[in-house]
Amino acid sequence: MSTAAAAPEPDTRAAGAEPARGEGRFAVLQRVAQGELGSLRVLFGLILIWGIFTIANDRFLTATNLVNLALQIAATGMISIGVVLVLLLGEIDLSVAIVSGLCAAVMAVLVEQHGWAAVPGIAAAIVAGAAIGLFQGSVVTRFGIPSFVITLAGLIGWQGALLLVLGQTGTVNITNPTIVGLAGTFYKGATAWIIAAVVVALFALASLDARRRRLAAGLAAATPAVVAVRVAAVALVSFGVVAVLDQDRGLPLALVILIGFVVVFDYVVRRTRFGRHVLAVGGNAEAARRAGIRVDRVRIVVFVLASSLAACGGILFASRLLAVNQSSGGSDLLLLAIAGPVIAGTSLFGGRGTVWSALLGGLVIGSISNGMDLLALPSSTKYMVTGGVLLAAVVVDAAARQRRQRAGRV
Amino acid sequence: MTATSGSASGGEPLLALRGVSKRFGAVRALDRVDFDVHAGEVVGLVGDNGAGKSTLVKVMSGIYLAEEGEYRFEGSERHVGGPSDATALGVATVYQDLALCDNLDVVANLFVGREEVAGGAGGVLRALDEAAMEKQAAELLETLTVRLPSVRQEVGLLSGGQRQSVAIARSLIGEAKVVLLDEPTAALGVAQTAQVLALIKRLREQGLGVVVISHNLANVFDVVDRIFVLRLGRKAGTFAVQDTSHEEIVSAITGAEFGGDGRGNGRGAEEEAAR
Numbered sequence: 001m002s003t004a005a006a007a008p009e010p011d012t013r014a015a016g017a018e019p020a021r022g023e024g025r026f027a028v029l030q031r032v033a034q035g036e037l038g039s040l041r042v043l044f045g046l047i048l049i050w051g052i053f054t055i056a057n058d059r060f061l062t063a064t065n066l067v068n069l070a071l072q073i074a075a076t077g078m079i080s081i082g083v084v085l086v087l088l089l090g091e092i093d094l095s096v097a098i099v100s101g102l103c104a105a106v107m108a109v110l111v112e113q114h115g116w117a118a119v120p121g122i123a124a125a126i127v128a129g130a131a132i133g134l135f136q137g138s139v140v141t142r143f144g145i146p147s148f149v150i151t152l153a154g155l156i157g158w159q160g161a162l163l164l165v166l167g168q169t170g171t172v173n174i175t176n177p178t179i180v181g182l183a184g185t186f187y188k189g190a191t192a193w194i195i196a197a198v199v200v201a202l203f204a205l206a207s208l209d210a211r212r213r214r215l216a217a218g219l220a221a222a223t224p225a226v227v228a229v230r231v232a233a234v235a236l237v238s239f240g241v242v243a244v245l246d247q248d249r250g251l252p253l254a255l256v257i258l259i260g261f262v263v264v265f266d267y268v269v270r271r272t273r274f275g276r277h278v279l280a281v282g283g284n285a286e287a288a289r290r291a292g293i294r295v296d297r298v299r300i301v302v303f304v305l306a307s308s309l310a311a312c313g314g315i316l317f318a319s320r321l322l323a324v325n326q327s328s329g330g331s332d333l334l335l336l337a338i339a340g341p342v343i344a345g346t347s348l349f350g351g352r353g354t355v356w357s358a359l360l361g362g363l364v365i366g367s368i369s370n371g372m373d374l375l376a377l378p379s380s381t382k383y384m385v386t387g388g389v390l391l392a393a394v395v396v397d398a399a400a401r402q403r404r405q406r407a408g409r410v
Numbered sequence: 411m412t413a414t415s416g417s418a419s420g421g422e423p424l425l426a427l428r429g430v431s432k433r434f435g436a437v438r439a440l441d442r443v444d445f446d447v448h449a450g451e452v453v454g455l456v457g458d459n460g461a462g463k464s465t466l467v468k469v470m471s472g473i474y475l476a477e478e479g480e481y482r483f484e485g486s487e488r489h490v491g492g493p494s495d496a497t498a499l500g501v502a503t504v505y506q507d508l509a510l511c512d513n514l515d516v517v518a519n520l521f522v523g524r525e526e527v528a529g530g531a532g533g534v535l536r537a538l539d540e541a542a543m544e545k546q547a548a549e550l551l552e553t554l555t556v557r558l559p560s561v562r563q564e565v566g567l568l569s570g571g572q573r574q575s576v577a578i579a580r581s582l583i584g585e586a587k588v589v590l591l592d593e594p595t596a597a598l599g600v601a602q603t604a605q606v607l608a609l610i611k612r613l614r615e616q617g618l619g620v621v622v623i624s625h626n627l628a629n630v631f632d633v634v635d636r637i638f639v640l641r642l643g644r645k646a647g648t649f650a651v652q653d654t655s656h657e658e659i660v661s662a663i664t665g666a667e668f669g670g671d672g673r674g675n676g677r678g679a680e681e682e683a684a685r
Contacts, residue, residue, distance in 0.1 A: 213541040271538055404512075404567075
C-alpha cells in the first residue's frame with residue numbers, strides 16, 4: 001500500500017508531455033493541424049472544383065460569372081448561418097428553406113399589395129421568422145420532441161401558409177426600389193476598394209488588440225510575424241475579390257451583407273457567453289445543465305435566430321428574383337443550405353463547426369451548381385451530383401467522429 | 411501513511427450533517443446519520459451497494475432534501491433546498507460521469523456556466539475575457555500540479571486521468587470549500603489512478619474538505635485520513651486510517667462484527683469491496 005502511495009509524484013510528471021504554461025510554436029502548429037485543417041481541406045476542394053469547371057468551360061472563372069456566383073450564394077449562405085447555429089446545438093431545422101419563402105412572401109404582400117414601406121415590410125418578415133422559430137423551438141423544448149420531426153412538420157405546414165399568403169395569383173412581383181436594391185446594388189471603383197480597406201483595417205486592429213490582451217495577461221501570444229501573415233492573407237483575399245468583381249458590375253451589396261452577417265455571428269459563437277453556451281449544449285447538454293446553463297432557453301433562442309436568418313435569406317432571394325411565388329423556398333434550397341456548412345466541416349452531431357462554414361460551404365456548393373448550369377447539365381445530373389457531395393461530406397464528418405471516439409476516450 | 415493523516419481532526423467541522431434521515435417509500439435510505447468533514451481532511455465514504463452512500467452525497471450536494479436532521483456549514487445550520495444552494499455555500503460535486511464538454515478546450519470547460527466577460531458596454535454581445543480565464547486556468551492547474559499538453563487542448567483528446575483532473579479542478583473555480591468525489595478512480599488505469607490520488611492529496615494541502623466515495627479500499631487507504639462506513643443506511647463507524655485495517659473496514663461494511671445477519675452474504679460483499 002505504501003508503495004502505491006509513493007508512486008503518484010513521478011507518474012504525474014510522466015503523464016504530461018509539456019507544462020501547461022509556455023506552450024510554444026509546436027502547440028500552435030498542432031492546433032492549426034487539428035482545428036483549421038477542415039477549412040484548408042475545403043479550400044483545396046474549392047480550387048479543385050474551380051479548376052475542373054474552368055477546364056470544362058472557360059467562362060466559369062470570368063468576372064461576370066463570379067459576380068453571378070456571389071449573388072447566388074448570398075441568399076443560401078444567409079440561411080446557412082442559421083443552419084450552422086442549429087447544427088452546433090446538435091439539432092436540425094428542416095423548415096429553414098420554406099420559412100425563407102414564407103417570410104419573403106409576407107414582405108412582398110405587405111409592401112407590394114398593402115403599400116407598406118420597404119423597411120417595415122422587411123422588419124415584418126424578420127419578425128414573422130422569429131415568431132416561427134419561437135414556436136418551433138418552444139415545442140421542441142417543451143415536449144422534448146426531436147427537432148427533426150417538429151421542423152419536418154413545419155416544412156409542410158409553412159408551405160401551406162406560403163400558398164395562403166400568396167393568395168389567388170400565386171405570385172407577387174417585387175418593384176419596390178429599396179428591396180430590389182438589396183441584390184441589385186453594386187459598388188465599383190473607389191467605394192469597393194474603401195470597403196475592402198476597412199475590412200482589412202478592422203481585422204488588423206482586432207488581431208493586435210487580442211495580442212495586446214494576451215501579452216498583458218502574461219500569456220503566450222502570436223508573434224508579430226504571424227499577425228502580419230494573417231493580416232496579409234485577409235488583405236489578399238479582400239482586395240483580390242474586389243479586383244476581380246470590379247472588372248464586371250462590381251462588389252454586390254448582397255455579398256457585403258452576407259459577409260457582415262457571417263462576421264457578426266462568428267463573433268457571437270466564438271467570443272460571447274451565449275455562443276459558448278451553444279457550444280456547451282451541443283457538446284454535452286447534461287453537463288451544460290449541471291453547470292447552470294439554461295439549456296432550453298439557449299435552444300429556443302437558436303431556433304429563433306435560425307428562422308430569422310432564414311427570413312433574411314428569403315428577402316435576398318426575393319430581391320434577386322424580383323418576385324415571390326409558390327416555389328419560393330422550395331426545390332433544392334433546403335438541401336443546399338444544409339449541405340454547405342456540413343461540406344465545410346460543421347458537424348451534424350453538434351458542438352463542432354464555425355459560422356464561416358456557411359460562406360465557404362455555400363461557395364463550394366454554389367460553384368458546383370453554377371458550373372453545372374454553365375455546362376447545361378440536366379437537372380437529373382445536378383441533383384445527383386449535389387446529393388453525392390452532401391453524402392460524401394456527411395460520411396467524412398461521421399468518420400472523423402468515430403476516430404475521435406476511438407482515440408479520445410480511453 | 412500515518413504521517414500525512416490526522417492533521418485536521420478536532421475543531422469545528424466545515425460541513426456537518428446531524429441526525430439526517432431520508433426515506434424512499436418504505437425504505438429508510440438514511441437513518442439518523444451524523445457525518446462531518448473538516449478543512450484539510452479527506453474522508454472516505456464506503457459501504458456496500460445500497461448502504462446509502464449515494465443518498466448521503468446527494469443530501470450534501472443538495473439534490474435530495476433530508477426529512478429530518480440538520481445541515482451545518484462552517485458551524486451554523488443552513489437551509490439547502492437545491493443543488494445551487496449547496497454550490498453557493500461552497501460544496502462542489504464531481505460526478506462519476508464527469509460532465510465535461512468534449513468539444514471544448516480545457517479553459518472553456520473549467521469556466522463553463524460561469525464564463526468571465528470583459529468589462530465595458532455591449533450587453534449580451536460583450537466578449538469573453540479569454541486571456542483572464544486562460545491565466546486563471548493555468549494558475550489553478552499549476553497549484554494543483556495538473557500537467558496537461560496545453561490548456562487549449564480539447565478535453566475529448568485528453569486521457570481519462572487528465573479528464574478526471576480537469577473535472578476536479580473545475581469544482582475549485584467557484585471557490586469551493588468542500589469537494590465531493592463520486593468514484594473518482596473507477597474508470598482509470600494504474601498510472602492515472604495514482605495521478606488522481608495525488609491530486610486529491612493536493613486538495614487537502616489547499617485546506618479543502620474532501621469526501622471520496624469509492625469501492626476500492628486500496629485507494630481509500632492510500633489517500634484518506636478517516637473512513638466513514640455506512641451500512642443499511644446507518645453509520646457503522648468511523649475509523650482513523652492509521653488505527654485500522656482492511657479487515658476491520660470490511661467487517662464494518664458487511665456487518666460481520668455486529669451479528670449473524672451479515673454472515674450469509676459477507677463473502678460476496680468482501681469481494682465487492684476489495685475489487
